[in-house]
Amino acid sequence: MRRSPVRWVAPLVLAAVVPFATAATAAAEPGQASVQRYVALGDSYAAGPLVPVTTGEPAGCLRSNQNYPSVVARKLGVAEFRDASCSGARTDHITGPQSVPLGENPPQLEALSPDTQLVTISIGGNDIGFADIVTECAQRSPQRPTGSACKDHYTAGGTDGLAERIDEAAPKVARVLEAIQDRSPDARVLLVGYPAILPDEGPGCFPVVPFSPGDVEYLRGVEKELNAMLADVADRAGVRYVDTYTPSIGHDVCQPPGRKWVEGIVPTAPAAPVHPNALGMREIGEIVVDALGDASSRATA
Numbered sequence: 001m002r003r004s005p006v007r008w009v010a011p012l013v014l015a016a017v018v019p020f021a022t023a024a025t026a027a028a029e030p031g032q033a034s035v036q037r038y039v040a041l042g043d044s045y046a047a048g049p050l051v052p053v054t055t056g057e058p059a060g061c062l063r064s065n066q067n068y069p070s071v072v073a074r075k076l077g078v079a080e081f082r083d084a085s086c087s088g089a090r091t092d093h094i095t096g097p098q099s100v101p102l103g104e105n106p107p108q109l110e111a112l113s114p115d116t117q118l119v120t121i122s123i124g125g126n127d128i129g130f131a132d133i134v135t136e137c138a139q140r141s142p143q144r145p146t147g148s149a150c151k152d153h154y155t156a157g158g159t160d161g162l163a164e165r166i167d168e169a170a171p172k173v174a175r176v177l178e179a180i181q182d183r184s185p186d187a188r189v190l191l192v193g194y195p196a197i198l199p200d201e202g203p204g205c206f207p208v209v210p211f212s213p214g215d216v217e218y219l220r221g222v223e224k225e226l227n228a229m230l231a232d233v234a235d236r237a238g239v240r241y242v243d244t245y246t247p248s249i250g251h252d253v254c255q256p257p258g259r260k261w262v263e264g265i266v267p268t269a270p271a272a273p274v275h276p277n278a279l280g281m282r283e284i285g286e287i288v289v290d291a292l293g294d295a296s297s298r299a300t301a
Helices: 069-074 131-143 148-153 161-182 214-238 278-300
Strands: 037-042 080-083 096-098 103-104 118-122 187-190 241-244
Touching: 037 069, 037 187, 037 241, 069 118, 069 278, 080 187, 131 148, 148 214, 161 187, 161 214, 187 214, 187 278, 214 241, 241 278
Parallel strands: 037 080, 037 118, 118 187, 187 241
Antiparallel strands: 096 103
């Protein structure tokens, strides 16, 4: 039986925690409030699996020193930076341990302290089964390239299973944000959304990315619904939601190398399939820094 071209995505969606990092060398961006202690939490969209250079322990973390948290740390010139992001992390891995190859990743919350000043987190995608969705759709959609086999699978019986998963993930994300605020009550917390994976309009780019036009439309809606949930939960928790989807429109998996921020099922640059590449991580880092500056400006206005 031939393996799915994306079946290896799931093993890549793993986790780990990086130990205490050295001080960033860059000076803080003009207009940025001084941040000396920064902690990054989250899943593979924070960790940056297979974006050179992988660092941290245990080795199964697949965390890149070019991921967006590292970009933020350098741009802000922070003195103390802990990157606890874990590929494959779900919300329960923020508060509990996660088994990874060659070790166990401790609860990500352990990286926080009462004097932490900034926390960024990307979470929620694995709670709705990101890797399995990609694999399932890549197998089903090509069987009906003019239909919507993937959508039909997840909406069989008249109920949208992925919409239900998003609803179920909302209180889990809310509890994570509450736990962060309890552990680091004086920290600015930024919940970072997911960038545009598929084109924001149009049929996609079948067969290069093997999702039919009908399934592209459906999956695009699923990601927007996920991001909308994250924005709502952040608002209710009183933390900042960072929209990375809007500024990443036009930089999706169907774009050519050098323009795409997210790699396709067959990457054209070093990155895990259907994950941000180095360019995407750099741009997302800039978006986070800009959002932090906007928040600081409003706070002092």
